[in-house]
Amino acid sequence: MADSLAQHPRLDVILHGDQAAIAPLLARHPDLASRIVVRHADRVVTMEDKPAQVMRHGAGTSMWSTIDAVRAGEAAAAVSCGNTGALMAVSMLRLRKLPGVNRPAIACLWPSRNPGGFNLMLDVGADVKAEADDLLQYAVMGASYARNGLKLTRPRVGILNVGTEEHKGRAELKEAHDRMAAVAQVSDFDYVGFVEGGDLPSARVDVIVTDGFTGNVALKTGEGTAKLISDFMREAFGAGLLSKFAALLALNSLKRLQRRIDPRRVNGGVFLGLNGTVVKSHGSADATGVSAAIGLAYQLSQVRFIDRLAARVASAEAAGQDAAQARADLAGTGSSPTE
Amino acid sequence: MADSLAQHPRLDVILHGDQAAIAPLLARHPDLASRIVVRHADRVVTMEDKPAQVMRHGAGTSMWSTIDAVRAGEAAAAVSCGNTGALMAVSMLRLRKLPGVNRPAIACLWPSRNPGGFNLMLDVGADVKAEADDLLQYAVMGASYARNGLKLTRPRVGILNVGTEEHKGRAELKEAHDRMAAVAQVSDFDYVGFVEGGDLPSARVDVIVTDGFTGNVALKTGEGTAKLISDFMREAFGAGLLSKFAALLALNSLKRLQRRIDPRRVNGGVFLGLNGTVVKSHGSADATGVSAAIGLAYQLSQVRFIDRLAARVASAEAAGQDAAQARADLAGTGSSPTE
Numbered sequence: 001m002a003d004s005l006a007q008h009p010r011l012d013v014i015l016h017g018d019q020a021a022i023a024p025l026l027a028r029h030p031d032l033a034s035r036i037v038v039r040h041a042d043r044v045v046t047m048e049d050k051p052a053q054v055m056r057h058g059a060g061t062s063m064w065s066t067i068d069a070v071r072a073g074e075a076a077a078a079v080s081c082g083n084t085g086a087l088m089a090v091s092m093l094r095l096r097k098l099p100g101v102n103r104p105a106i107a108c109l110w111p112s113r114n115p116g117g118f119n120l121m122l123d124v125g126a127d128v129k130a131e132a133d134d135l136l137q138y139a140v141m142g143a144s145y146a147r148n149g150l151k152l153t154r155p156r157v158g159i160l161n162v163g164t165e166e167h168k169g170r171a172e173l174k175e176a177h178d179r180m181a182a183v184a185q186v187s188d189f190d191y192v193g194f195v196e197g198g199d200l201p202s203a204r205v206d207v208i209v210t211d212g213f214t215g216n217v218a219l220k221t222g223e224g225t226a227k228l229i230s231d232f233m234r235e236a237f238g239a240g241l242l243s244k245f246a247a248l249l250a251l252n253s254l255k256r257l258q259r260r261i262d263p264r265r266v267n268g269g270v271f272l273g274l275n276g277t278v279v280k281s282h283g284s285a286d287a288t289g290v291s292a293a294i295g296l297a298y299q300l301s302q303v304r305f306i307d308r309l310a311a312r313v314a315s316a317e318a319a320g321q322d323a324a325q326a327r328a329d330l331a332g333t334g335s336s337p338t339e
Numbered sequence: 340m341a342d343s344l345a346q347h348p349r350l351d352v353i354l355h356g357d358q359a360a361i362a363p364l365l366a367r368h369p370d371l372a373s374r375i376v377v378r379h380a381d382r383v384v385t386m387e388d389k390p391a392q393v394m395r396h397g398a399g400t401s402m403w404s405t406i407d408a409v410r411a412g413e414a415a416a417a418v419s420c421g422n423t424g425a426l427m428a429v430s431m432l433r434l435r436k437l438p439g440v441n442r443p444a445i446a447c448l449w450p451s452r453n454p455g456g457f458n459l460m461l462d463v464g465a466d467v468k469a470e471a472d473d474l475l476q477y478a479v480m481g482a483s484y485a486r487n488g489l490k491l492t493r494p495r496v497g498i499l500n501v502g503t504e505e506h507k508g509r510a511e512l513k514e515a516h517d518r519m520a521a522v523a524q525v526s527d528f529d530y531v532g533f534v535e536g537g538d539l540p541s542a543r544v545d546v547i548v549t550d551g552f553t554g555n556v557a558l559k560t561g562e563g564t565a566k567l568i569s570d571f572m573r574e575a576f577g578a579g580l581l582s583k584f585a586a587l588l589a590l591n592s593l594k595r596l597q598r599r600i601d602p603r604r605v606n607g608g609v610f611l612g613l614n615g616t617v618v619k620s621h622g623s624a625d626a627t628g629v630s631a632a633i634g635l636a637y638q639l640s641q642v643r644f645i646d647r648l649a650a651r652v653a654s655a656e657a658a659g660q661d662a663a664q665a666r667a668d669l670a671g672t673g674s675s676p677t678e
Contacts, residue, residue: 128508162555170468198563201567202563219536223537228450
């Protein structure tokens with residue numbers, strides 16, 4: 001947090017937690033005292049707490065207090081390293097969903113071959129399923145995030161599937177595929193069609209849309225694979241004197257590689273579809289990771305991201321209703337125009 | 340193929356395809372002529388052909404002919420690099436499902452931290468969904484494959500989910516979770532509970548069970564991540580003279596690493612749940628990859644894998660019926676004992 005405050009001179013922080021535990025840590029940074037307010041909370045949400053319990057009995061925890069600061073307009077965004085399920089539950093309860101949003105989503109960044117170095121994937125775990133309507137909304141929200149968070153004027157969106165051919169996959173994916181072009185037109189993104197797991201780091205797409213079950217498995221599989229390779233690499237370079245010498249010489253190359261795939265740089269899942277910005281940092285994040293999450297929250301609040309996102313969702317919804325009406329008219333089902 | 344024949348002196352091959360194209364290739368290996376029979380086929384199944392079309396009009400293709408050789412008992416196993424969907428469709432049509440199997444599955448190997456170097460995952464793409472019954476059957480089939488293909492006496496099985504806690508995930512996963520312990524007992528494997536994407540290379544599990552949609556996305560995500568890192572690594576070591584020198588010194592380390600994660604070594608998805616062994620090699624496999632797939636097919640036919648698999652499925656099914664009967668008796672629904 002000290003790093004973030006140093007990086008962003010206009011950033012102030014409200015710190016929610018146990019005053020007695022926080023005070024000695026803050027005492028080490030007297031220069032930052034004027035920019036940090038501590039809000040005491042007696043209790044914390046643990047990683048084992050179930051979301052439903054936290055929704056009922058969570059008032060008074062530091063997590064609840066953090067979200068309520070956004071709700072009250074005191075904070076422009078919330079950052080938490082806590083229990084993801086509980087954080088989403090409390091955020092939905094206290095911030096409420098944006099008008100027109102059915103299922104909020106968690107979006108994460110993914111190292112990629114694109115010039116910016118990252119692709120965006122959602123949902124990575126807010127919900128275990130998504131219907132066609134949800135996938136269309138994820139596309140709209142993901143494109144808005146890519147415009148404001150990744151500075152892409154016209155993001156390219158793809159739907160994650162088991163093949164790129166039109167006939168493959170589940171029914172809801174085919175429906176979303178058929179209706180996506182119309183949504184893309186009003187929402188200023190390009191739809192590239194189905195993409196596969198191998199395309200997550202691809203340069204032919206910026207935003208990858210999927211249900212939260214598949215997205216969560218893909219995210220953790222990618223992280224796990226990167227970890228496995230890095231462990232194997234360490235073992236390979238640790239075996240034998242010549243290898244160790246080579247590793248020493250290769251240190252710069254290895255560091256360059258590490259920077260490109262460092263998960264801490266992409267730390268920060270963003271909750272999309274709520275009346276407020278919430279950034280979920282990895283539970284095991286270190287100072288670099290937490291600083292990245294705070295930086296992301298700061299950037300999004302600077303561009304008034306939620307207002308822009310809400311406007312995008314509203315215009316896509318209006319267009320969707322027009323399209324549904326047109327389909328109904330064509331089909332001659334005679335549904336009322338006020339529907 | 341020449342590599343495989345050299346490695347396995349008792350292996351013979353029936354080669355299905357265009358005689359005119361094959362003949363000049365075989366002419367280069369006169370020493371192998373006595374062990375290769377060419378079966379001419381006028382047509383091939385292309386990567387663009389839809390499975391349903393191939394099922395109707397596929398007779399006379401090399402793929403159909405290959406599967407029919409297994410059906411007729413001429414071949415002990417089939418190996419194909421072709422269109423996966425079409426290969427599964429033709430295999431189901433011509434070989435039929437094993438008695439008691441509802442959904443066949445494709446199993447693949449995954450580099451892991453286990454002593455043997457590999458974990459097993461299924462289904463990675465035979466079907467886009469799986470109910471609880473299917474997941475239980477995948478566990479039985481996967482454990483049998485692990486015993487016969489990976490030489491593990493008592494494989495450890497996990498269900499892929501978005502968290503390891505019991506309350507997480509989709510309904511069919513929870514049902515499979517609740518019923519798995521009983522199946523594990525009769526089927527001689529250990530059930531370790533839910534595992535996450537990050538556990539695919541883990542040493543705490545040998546067989547990972549999931550639906551074919553999630554499994555396919557995970558497989559391709561893992562492959563794509565490994566490819567991304569290897570490309571980034573090449574770029575990192577290619578930049579600057581010192582890096583290149585270091586890379587040269589590190590060559591042995593890098594090769595050692597490459598061997599552990601080389602996708603060609605794990606080439607060969609095995610179709611489980613059919614009356615015959617079918618191994619699907621990667622479409623882009625080179626000689627090393629195809630040789631690995633042929634070696635796998637040879638190994639499985641040597642141990643009469645299909646007979647063992649069929650026996651395992653049958654005994655699990657019988658136990659499942661007993662358990663269902665017991666549940667029904669307990670619930671007092673009075674279903675007939677012959678059901």
